[in-house]
Amino acid sequence: MRASSLQSVFPQDTNSQGSLFAGTLVGWMDRCAAYAAMRQARGTVVTAAMEEISFRTPIVKGDLVEIEAVVESVGRTSMRVKLDVWRERIEDGTRELCVVGHFTLVAVGRDGRPVTVPQP
Numbered sequence: 001m002r003a004s005s006l007q008s009v010f011p012q013d014t015n016s017q018g019s020l021f022a023g024t025l026v027g028w029m030d031r032c033a034a035y036a037a038m039r040q041a042r043g044t045v046v047t048a049a050m051e052e053i054s055f056r057t058p059i060v061k062g063d064l065v066e067i068e069a070v071v072e073s074v075g076r077t078s079m080r081v082k083l084d085v086w087r088e089r090i091e092d093g094t095r096e097l098c099v100v101g102h103f104t105l106v107a108v109g110r111d112g113r114p115v116t117v118p119q120p
Contacts, residue, residue: 001036001037001039001040001070001071001120002036002039002068002069002070002071003032003033003035003036003039003068003069004032004066004067004068004069005028005031005032005035005066005067006064006065006066006067007028007064007065007067008062008063008064008065009059009060009061009062009063009064009065010061011061013061014060014061017058018060018061019058019059019060020058020059020060020061020063020065022055025059025065025085025099026050026053028065028067029050029053029067029069029083029085029099029101029103030047030050030103032067032068032069032083033047033069033081033083033103033105034047034105035069036069036070036071036081037071037079037081037105037107039071040071040074040079040117040118040120041079041105041107041115041117041118042118043107043108043109043115044107044108044109044110045079045105045106045107045108046105046106046108047103047104047105048078048104048105048106049103049104050101050102050103051101051102051103051104052100052101052102053099053100053101053102054099054100054101055098055099056097056098056099056100057087057096057097057098058098059085059087059098059099060087062089062090063087063088063089063090064087064088064090065085065086065087065088066085066086066087066088066095067083067084067085067086068083068084068085068086069081069082069083070082071120072102074117074119074120075117076116076117077106077107077114077115077116077117078104078105078106078107078114078117079104079105079106079107079117080102080103080104081102081103081104081105082100082101082102083099083100083101083102083103084097084099084100085097085098085099085100085101086098
């Protein structure tokens with residue numbers, strides 16, 4: 001399963017250097033990972049782990065940020081989601097891979113306990 005999202009970096013999203021706050025980006029990544037995992041699980045998911053987040057290039061005010069999430073593997077109740085974060089410069093349309101990460105999400109039922117995930 002896949003999901004993607006698009007965000008614009010506004011002044012309130014940046015630090016004193018004009019770069020996107022890492023916490024803001026990680027929040028956007030978490031949502032996108034959840035969307036992909038929800039599609040696979042066909043239900044509610046929760047984030048169990050964030051790992052291997054590699055910040056390669058700063059994202060700055062005015063950039064568009066596209067997040068691509070792909071469920072890479074499915075266990076009994078958990079899924080590992082790979083995220084690629086791209087920035088696009090509006091002025092010239094150039095795109096650059098800025099961040100790569102992996103999140104683990106768990107499918108949960110109404111009682112909050114893990115449930116089985118349908119296999120791909």
